[in-house]
């Protein structure tokens with residue numbers, strides 16, 4: 001994507017597709033529609049500071065499977081994330097009565113000192129689910145409201161950091177593992193791109209896109225073809241579901257060679273939600289949330 005106008009046009013087209021499917025609630029689609037320009041601007045304005053190279057994993061450690069940094073040490077723009085919380089709460093408020101109630105509960109808890117947003121954001125960074133899980137219980141009408149705020153507020157800074165860290169990966173870095181080589185998190189989608197159909201993972205934490213094996217489970221590294229299956233649905237050309245009988249997980253794979261359009265993984269994930277429903281009906285599990293925290 002080279003300019004904001006092209007990005008906006010692409011997003012608008014994808015949102016139109018998502019609306020026409022009539023699967024996801026309008027409140028959710030409108031929420032994402034309003035969040036996109038906010039996070040796009042924030043991405044350009046994010047300030048992140050990289051640790052010294054010596055403080056990151058060595059090339060040897062990375063060849064053995066270590067990520068470049070642990071999530072706890074991953075650069076982020078915490079000040080920006082905290083600044084984004086109020087406008088995100090306003091957008092949440094406008095996306096339906098349940099969401100509005102959740103936003104109001106969160107605002108009151110922040111004002112009363114019952115919710116420390118910085119601590120909530122750190123919990124998400126550290127992958128420590130206890131704090132966020134407690135808020136899911138307190139917000140029954142919109143249980144993922146705080147996950148959404150934390151994920152969306154941190155995303156621009158994390159993506160800015162990933163863009164700076166990517167070039168530090170060693171040349172010929174192997175791709176035998178499914179996790180993100182920058183932060184060690186799981187991918188929420190995989191993509192096929194290029195003439196030879198190379199496969200890439202899209203990180204559920206930092207958004208980085210990285211090579212993975214073409215035929216292997218990105219969650220448990222199973223590579224026995226007898227344990228790996230895939231299925232497609234005629235209505236969704238260019239999307240397939242890769243399932244693994246060893247770990248019981250599935251991941252959607254978007255074939256951008258067939259889709260004849262530019263990729264915008266967070267929206268393409270939403271646009272193919274029918275396939276998530278299908279995979280889950282067959283008993284397979286998705287180990288990651290969407291790029292929006294729900």
Ligand SMILES: [Zn+2]
Pocket residue numbers: 180181182183184185203204205206207208
């Ligand atoms: Zn990552």
Ligand SMILES: [Zn+2]
Pocket residue numbers: 217218219220221222244245246247248249
């Ligand atoms: Zn597996």
